[in-house]
Amino acid sequence: MYEGVVQRLIDELGLLPGVGPKSAQRIAFHVLAADPVDVKRLAHVLLEVKEKVRFCRICGNVAAEEECRICRDPRRDPHVICVVEESKDVVAIEKTREFRGRYHVLGGAISPIEGVGPDDLRIRELMTRLADGEVTELILATDPNLEGEATATYLARLLKPMGLKVTRLASGLPVGGDLEYADEVTLGRAFEGRRLLDV
Amino acid sequence: MHVAHLSLTDFRSYAEVELPLEPGVTALVGPNGHGKTNLIEAIGYVATHGSHRVASDAPLVRHGAARAIVRAAIVHEDRRALVELEINPGRANRARLNRSPVPRPRDVLGMLRTVLFAPEDLAMVKGDPAERRRFLDDLLVARAPRFAGVRADYERVLKQRNALLRSAAKSGRTRAGALPTLDVWDSHLSRAGAELLGARLELVAALRPLVATAYSALAPSSGAAEFDYKCSTELPDTTDREVLAAALQAGLAAVRSNELERGITLVGPHRDELALRLGPLPARGYASHGESWSYALALRLAAYELLRADAGDPVLILDDVFAELDTQRRARLADFVAPAEQVLITAAVPEDVPPRLAGARYDITEATATRTP
Numbered sequence: 001m002y003e004g005v006v007q008r009l010i011d012e013l014g015l016l017p018g019v020g021p022k023s024a025q026r027i028a029f030h031v032l033a034a035d036p037v038d039v040k041r042l043a044h045v046l047l048e049v050k051e052k053v054r055f056c057r058i059c060g061n062v063a064a065e066e067e068c069r070i071c072r073d074p075r076r077d078p079h080v081i082c083v084v085e086e087s088k089d090v091v092a093i094e095k096t097r098e099f100r101g102r103y104h105v106l107g108g109a110i111s112p113i114e115g116v117g118p119d120d121l122r123i124r125e126l127m128t129r130l131a132d133g134e135v136t137e138l139i140l141a142t143d144p145n146l147e148g149e150a151t152a153t154y155l156a157r158l159l160k161p162m163g164l165k166v167t168r169l170a171s172g173l174p175v176g177g178d179l180e181y182a183d184e185v186t187l188g189r190a191f192e193g194r195r196l197l198d199v
Numbered sequence: 200m201h202v203a204h205l206s207l208t209d210f211r212s213y214a215e216v217e218l219p220l221e222p223g224v225t226a227l228v229g230p231n232g233h234g235k236t237n238l239i240e241a242i243g244y245v246a247t248h249g250s251h252r253v254a255s256d257a258p259l260v261r262h263g264a265a266r267a268i269v270r271a272a273i274v275h276e277d278r279r280a281l282v283e284l285e286i287n288p289g290r291a292n293r294a295r296l297n298r299s300p301v302p303r304p305r306d307v308l309g310m311l312r313t314v315l316f317a318p319e320d321l322a323m324v325k326g327d328p329a330e331r332r333r334f335l336d337d338l339l340v341a342r343a344p345r346f347a348g349v350r351a352d353y354e355r356v357l358k359q360r361n362a363l364l365r366s367a368a369k370s371g372r373t374r375a376g377a378l379p380t381l382d383v384w385d386s387h388l389s390r391a392g393a394e395l396l397g398a399r400l401e402l403v404a405a406l407r408p409l410v411a412t413a414y415s416a417l418a419p420s421s422g423a424a425e426f427d428y429k430c431s432t433e434l435p436d437t438t439d440r441e442v443l444a445a446a447l448q449a450g451l452a453a454v455r456s457n458e459l460e461r462g463i464t465l466v467g468p469h470r471d472e473l474a475l476r477l478g479p480l481p482a483r484g485y486a487s488h489g490e491s492w493s494y495a496l497a498l499r500l501a502a503y504e505l506l507r508a509d510a511g512d513p514v515l516i517l518d519d520v521f522a523e524l525d526t527q528r529r530a531r532l533a534d535f536v537a538p539a540e541q542v543l544i545t546a547a548v549p550e551d552v553p554p555r556l557a558g559a560r561y562d563i564t565e566a567t568a569t570r571t572p
Contacts, residue, residue, distance in 0.1 A: 153383045
């Protein structure tokens with residue numbers, strides 16, 4: 001145990017995800033040794049991020065204003081929406097530069113164990129966005145694990161009566177990998193999702 | 200296949216032990232509580248990544264140590280492989296194959312295949328249905344390691360679905376609201392369940408003649424050993440996974456209101472039973488102690504035959520079983536296991552081991568193993 005505020009700093013840091021007691025102590029002493037200007041800047045950014053950043057009114061992505069950069073961008077295709085679990089998934093997909101439509105961030109996946117049901121996700125907001133008929137295709141890009149799959153199935157069933165084109169991201173072999181190193185589940189999925197080779 | 204060398208660090212009572220082994224019979228002899236079973240438990244762990252005695256890994260690590268390490272050199276058809284497992288209770292275990300780390304420990308499952316006979320086996324006949332389901336599922340994994348994943352997937356879906364049912368049962372609220380998600384879990388449970396169920400049905404069919412033969416050799420004067428797979432819902436006579444999935448889904452739909460009331464999943468492979476019979480009577484409750492033992496041995500011997508037909512002799516391990524058997528059963532069991540490539544036996548006194556199984560011997564006292572010529 002350290003005295004007073006040092007221990008409090010360690011305790012607070014220890015609450016962050018991925019930071020154990022040892023790391024918390026290391027970060028705390030780094031802060032103690034650091035230039036006061038640097039520490040002020042960090043403190044300022046921490047406060048600012050809580051004050052200024054909000055979630056996009058339309059898609060639920062993190063945004064600096066009421067609507068996020070992507071939803072405001074007129075060059076993005078308004079007919080396609082890609083549904084993801086978290087904001088960090090948006091960043092991952094943006095990096096591919098493959099997708100030119102817009103996003104919808106659910107804020108998680110259905111998981112009864114953690115008490116997360118459809119009502120806890122931004123599904124109602126998604127339905128509102130689809131109401132005016134401008135969107136024609138929905139890409140379900142939830143994680144390829146049980147909870148992500150269940151969420152995708154749930155959405156697909158919910159959306160079926162609307163007559164939209166609903167697609168699911170393919171799962172299968174990693175590009176640049178070797179077939180022999182793929183596990184059976186992935187390889188099995190890749191077989192299921194095989195496609196015709198156009199030549 | 201056989202284990203050519205076993206070495207343990209901080210496993211159970213052993214700080215450090217090296218045990219060179221050979222094909223043929225090896226008996227580990229010593230007083231109870233001195234660490235015979237710990238040695239074969241370690242070999243079993245290399246094969247199944249679990250202990251036959253405890254459900255969690257924590258008791259496997261020597262008191263005061265942070266981790267246990269099990270190394271086994273395995274010889275299969277003249278190829279030698281070194282499998283190393285680092286057991287870290289509460290954290291992920293790590294595995295190395297021929298000194299190179301593998302991404303996941305289950306990548307080395309299947310390197311060693313064992314069939315273990317232990318006093319606990321009696322529970323397969325006398326105990327709860329869960330014991331017989333575990334026998335089937337463990338054997339599926341031993342035959343094809345990918346079933347470890349199938350089993351884990353099913354358990355995960357089941358947990359999610361039970362959590363949903365429980366919350367719906369508890370709050371009574373939004374039953375209508377929970378229903379659409381329940382439909383989703385139904386379809387995922389049916390698909391994962393059909394995979395497991397289909398494999399079990401095929402396994403039961405393969406075991407049936409083998410168990411009957413082994414049992415009649417062990418207990419010639421007793422009734423015939425037969426069994427049926429009793430599913431928690433009505434099944435068509437097929438192992439087609441699509442058809443089974445549809446049957447499970449229909450079964451779930453039929454019990455839904457009951458499930459919502461009780462808050463648990465009532466249909467699926469986790470509720471099924473392998474009903475053992477001796478002639479016309481159920482083995483559980485009707486079989487004598489000796490008959491129950493013969494039945495348990497017959498199940499294990501059938502598993503051994505099946506694994507052997509797949510990919511050559513698995514290692515046979517007999518943990519303290521001879522002490523439980525009368526002379527006649529001892530001799531018959533010895534006849535069955537003697538031809539195996541490697542047989543490892545533990546016994547408190549050397550006289551318990553039938554003469555037919557004479558071979559190498561280690562004396563185990565206070566967690567040290569001494570070779571006895």
